[in-house]
Amino acid sequence: EVQLLESGGGLVQPGGSLRLSCAASGFTFSSYSMSWVRQAPGKGLEWVSFINSNGGTTYFADSVKGRFTISRDNSKSTLYLQMTSLRVEDTAVYYCAKGATWPPHFDYWGQGTLLTVSS
Amino acid sequence: EIVLTQSPATLSLSPGERATLSCRASQGVSSYLAWYQQKPGQAPRLLIYDASNRATGIPARFSGSGSGTDFTLSISRLEPEDFAVYYCQQRSNWPLTFGGGTKVEIK
Numbered sequence: 001e002v003q004l005l006e007s008g009g010g011l012v013q014p015g016g017s018l019r020l021s022c023a024a025s026g027f028t029f030s031s032y033s034m035s036w037v038r039q040a041p042g043k044g045l046e047w048v049s050f051i052n053s054n055g056g057t058t059y060f061a062d063s064v065k066g067r068f069t070i071s072r073d074n075s076k077s078t079l080y081l082q083m084t085s086l087r088v089e090d091t092a093v094y095y096c097a098k099g100a101t102w103p104p105h106f107d108y109w110g111q112g113t114l115l116t117v118s119s
Numbered sequence: 120e121i122v123l124t125q126s127p128a129t130l131s132l133s134p135g136e137r138a139t140l141s142c143r144a145s146q147g148v149s150s151y152l153a154w155y156q157q158k159p160g161q162a163p164r165l166l167i168y169d170a171s172n173r174a175t176g177i178p179a180r181f182s183g184s185g186s187g188t189d190f191t192l193s194i195s196r197l198e199p200e201d202f203a204v205y206y207c208q209q210r211s212n213w214p215l216t217f218g219g220g221t222k223v224e225i226k
Contacts, residue, residue, distance in 0.1 A: 035215075037163075044218070044219050044220045045157075045163065045217040047208075047214060047215040062214070100168065103211075104210060104215070105153035105169075105208060106153075106163075106165060106208075107165050107174060111161075112162060
């Protein structure tokens with residue numbers, strides 16, 4: 001059974017930093033691309049970042065480019081999102097999602113972790 | 120950036136009725152369009168990929184059609200568990216984008 005378990009969310013002040021993690025199991029993690037998708041409270045879905053299977057290719061939404069970094073440790077089956085210079089508008093539930101194709105649609109999602117950016 | 124516009128924003132229907140949801144792209148996305156269902160407090164679930172292919176375990180009452188700029192998600196007979204928010208997503212161009220969602224509510 002595919003499982004994606006996000007962690008690392010919490011309350012951060014504007015300008016702060018945080019790292020999210022996503023632990024994967026039930027599939028060969030190193031063979032699939034992964035993405036982060038976020039959802040602000042009461043709003044729709046927004047794709048944030050993509051990383052290919054070996055970590056050599058990454059993409060970012062313009063809204064986070066230069067502030068967020070995506071990485072993965074295939075030996076640990078774990079995906080990361082390093083977030084810096086956080087803004088109030090980054091407040092959202094952050095989902096990790098497994099890519100099913102290239103470019104991806106997403107066949108499995110984690111339950112999400114909530115990031116709140118507030119003073 | 121490809122903008123996906125979903126309509127209507129809200130669809131009020133009764134169980135057993137047919138639901139027809141629309142997703143229009145600002146430029147052609149070929150057949151690279153997916154549909155997701157999201158219930159309150161839950162993660163999205165993949166329903167349809169590449170416009171018309173049902174994902175694993177998705178009931179046959181869900182169907183997708185379209186290509187280019189106009190796409191439709193149909194639910195033949197609404198079951199109580201189908202009342203939720205539905206999103207489309209394109210994978211034709213970066214950045215990947217989602218539509219704003221259609222809420223299917225009980226009338």
